[in-house]
Amino acid sequence: MAKHTLIAYVEDVPGVLNRIASLFRRRNFNIDSLTVGRTEQPGVSRLTVVVEATEAGARIVEANLYKLVNVLRVDDLTHKPSLFRELGLVKVKVTAQTRSQVLELTEVFRARVVDVDEATLVIEVTGTPEKIGKFEMVMRPYGIVEIVRTGAVAMARGHELMSAAPPLVPTAPVADHHHDSGLSMSV
């Protein structure tokens, strides 16, 4: 089992998130995180799903996503050169004694302070999910009051249009579709 990061492009229609969430629950797939947002194509939303799965399991997740009528394309970025980013907001307790230590660590993580009062600091940290996990760990001894994480988003590196959103082209009823990544599922 390992973490797999899948990008799914979906038609931006009511209920589509529900369909995805329902699929994961129904098929007993383990979601680590799921984020949604708009894309450069009108009417197309982009989901980043991180799942805990074996390699074969990830292929099954992918095939099941494709089976949803509103899903336009699925890319697995796990083994492609890609950028993974997450944002976290961490509210940490500080005292006169610890404040400078916390600020120092914030610096080390290239995070930034976005709110200050007499007893707490709110720190914004971006990076890979692992980095945010690390940051959380080092802040814990000072006392974390609250933490929020967005879940990971991902994008393929480079100029090839690896993970760009597909346009919403209506397809003629009888036309069949080629789908390159799912075709050879033999082992």
Added chain:
Amino acid sequence: MKLTGAEIIWECLQKEGVDVVFGYPGGAILPTYDAMTKYPKIHHVLVRHEQGATHMADGYARASGKVGVAIATSGPGATNMVTGIATAMMDSSPIVCITGQVGSKAIGTDAFQETDVTGVTLPITKHNYLVTKPGDIARAIREAFYIAKSGRPGPVLVDITKDAQQMTAEFDWEAAAPRLPGYRPSYHAPASEFARAAELINSAKRPLILAGQGILKSGTTAEVLKLAKSAGIPITTTLLGIGAIPASSEFNLGMMGMHGEAWVNQAIQQADLLIALGMRFDDRVTGNLKTYALNAKKIHVDIDPTEINKNVPVDVALIGDLREVLELIQPQVKKAEHAEWWATINASRGDAAVRDIQSLPDSGHLYAAHVINDLWRLTQKRDTIVVTDVGQHQMWEAQYFRHEKPRSLITSGGLGTMGFALPAAIGAKFACPDKDVWVVVGDGGFQMTSCELATCEQEGIKVNVAIINNSFLGMVRQWQEFFYDKRYAATPMTGPDFVKLAEAYRLKGLRCNKRSDVKSTVAQTLAAKETVVIDFVVEKEDTVFPMVPAGADLDKMIRRPKQDVMLESGSDKDWEMPSSPLPNVFAEAKAEATVLNGRGKAAKSAKKPARKAAKPARR
């Protein structure tokens, strides 16, 4: 052309070629019912329960290959459809369900009879729609039909608010063509995969074709037989694949799986290549996955990529429509005979003598297997569709009724829905009015949907209902017999006088409790013009053999006692048991075998001590 949403619904159904719909009215769908009077070309069948409407649509679809249509109102009407939709989903049956919904402004307010039907049916439909504007109805219905029947078929639900039915919109059929950018009904496997598949087939010594319902869906009986004949490959079918290959074909070994033929399951375990054609390795087919067909390479042909490697890891996957795949693979397959392999199979097929119930003396008792086998003999010259319910009778039908034609058996396999048979048979009769439609149903399942007899009467249609009445929820009783120490909790079951029940519905009722009467009863039934209900009063505690206990190894079957249990007199012959070490359940069953052999009324007293004796063996 400006039409109301309700009129648009009927226009679309007409354009989709629908000739019959099965439904039940109510407030939220009333505008649609009101508009129905303007569309006399579509016949509406008033059902007695919305579950019945969905099973009828399903039966219609399975018998004809066309899309079946069911209509219901919001709330309870729609939720009553859930069982039928889930049944259609599991067995990939193309149906379109149209439900009324409360007015669009009332959605979310817990309005009278409001249920989130698209939410409820989301995991049990191939796709569903909530339509709140009259202008969106035509597209939704066109897409629903297209999705239901293309690719791997399945149920699609269209939930339409009452105001959308009432308001008007421009009806433009052309403009409402499906726009489904993300929908992929079919795939084409690359040539390299075909080459690998052909190589496996050509080098196999002990190949076996596993034939599933996909053959019926793609209409490829002839193509599969051609492959089998050219490469000398034996064929076995799943429950839903029955009829895809004629029972009389020398290549057809019979059914695989939990209640399949022993020699078939043995052949699967011995095979060096399994060629799965349009079947999905259901757990009733594989038994214990850890020990399933370990000697075999596997080629899986399926139109649905999510089926590949789901239960059984395969060596070559050919994803695509079976027809196309078979056309491409056939020219690459070399001629072969596999005489040795056939000899091995035929040797274990010697069991057939045990299985042939006809060779057993008539003990005066009526046995379900006899009834069904006789029914087959008496109807084999006629064009017959059998619709079975779920339980022991379903398995005996699969074993003892020999189906020669595709779509001649309709049964709920994946969901195993009791109550399916009678309504599904009504649907099948509407699809094939010229065929005889027989219902083979248990006394339990019949009581779940027997209200649809009124539908038969009102519609003036004839289906022939054979109730296999064992006064038990027989299949569950069988599990209790084997695995719960014969504690028959909640399985003995009474019922109405089925003859009188039929008569109360102004139909014909017959009773048969002797083997010698089966023939005349069937003759009387066929001669009658109306729907006939036959109460076949059969042996109460009869058992379906062979049986692979759920999760056990496929070749470790509980076998029919050598001297059949159907004999009145007891037998001291032991059960035929697998030679490998037995799990506990078998030991228990074995200890009870002697008692079982002497079953029937006389043997009752002997049961108790035997059960006690069996207990220590279990611990």
